[in-house]
């Protein structure tokens with residue numbers, strides 16, 4: 001029987017994951033099917049267990065179920081524990097193993113596609129929601145000179161920074177600070193908003209990274225206007241998928257051609 005995988009979310013019809021994994025499978029000669037499944041808001045667990053019991057080998061999990069996936073997993077990776085969220089489930093020997101590949105996706109996008117090594121750099125992470133939680137530990141593992149977490153609701157930034165052993169606070173705490181990399185992990189771009197950033201937040205040659213993809217955002221426009229290099233989150237999306245594919249299949253697909261394909265689509 002062909003190995004089955006799926007991504008669970010709600011809504012899910014917009015997901016690019018089936019296309020990305022089909023491309024990885026073609027590229028690496030793996031035989032598998034990967035579908036998008038809309039889990040009911042009140043029964044994520046039931047939907048995942050039904051998929052597993054029907055022969056599913058693994059699943060990705062997206063908004064709004066990553067915290068529920070964390071609770072569903074019997075065993076978890078250190079980076080999933082640090083995030084308190086799971087985006088990759090593997091079903092084997094009656095066990096459910098949970099991992100979080102979002103942070104590795106971001107770090108690999110920086111290293112492989114954007115020629116930016118976080119090591120020794122001053123990094124600002126905007127936001128303290130699911131996306132920010134997923135990337136904190138993998139960023140700290142690269143040993144940046146500084147990681148600062150800033151969030152609209154300041155106490156959440158302080159909580160998160162305590163977890164990652166770095167600094168954090170409200171946006172007002174950014175006054176007078178400058179960074180080599182500014183990552184927008186807030187949902188502000190979804191609403192067409194710009195987090196309130198000081199005009200001089202970017203160091204010379206800085207990179208501005210918006211986790212959102214698919215359209216230009218006020219954050220990226222602000223960054224361009226202040227001389228920063230910019231990147232959207234499409235590379236992170238493909239890289240987190242590649243990390244999940246490698247966990248499941250033991251082979252690492254090439255990401256650059258898939259990112260290029262999605263950009264041209």
Ligand code: NDP
Pocket residue numbers: 063102105126127128129130131132151152153156185186187188189190191193194195211212213233234236237238240
């Ligand atoms: P959450 O809902 O978990 O968190 C939202 C965060 O954004 C909170 O910190 C919230 O602050 C902040 N926020 C919301 N609106 C505003 C605003 N108008 N101004 C300033 N801050 C705001 O969302 P996620 O963490 O799941 O997702 C965040 C973004 O990351 C989304 O755009 C999502 O699409 C993207 N993403 C991209 C991925 C990729 O692979 N490229 C992977 C995962 C996410 P507060 O605490 O004050 O409410």
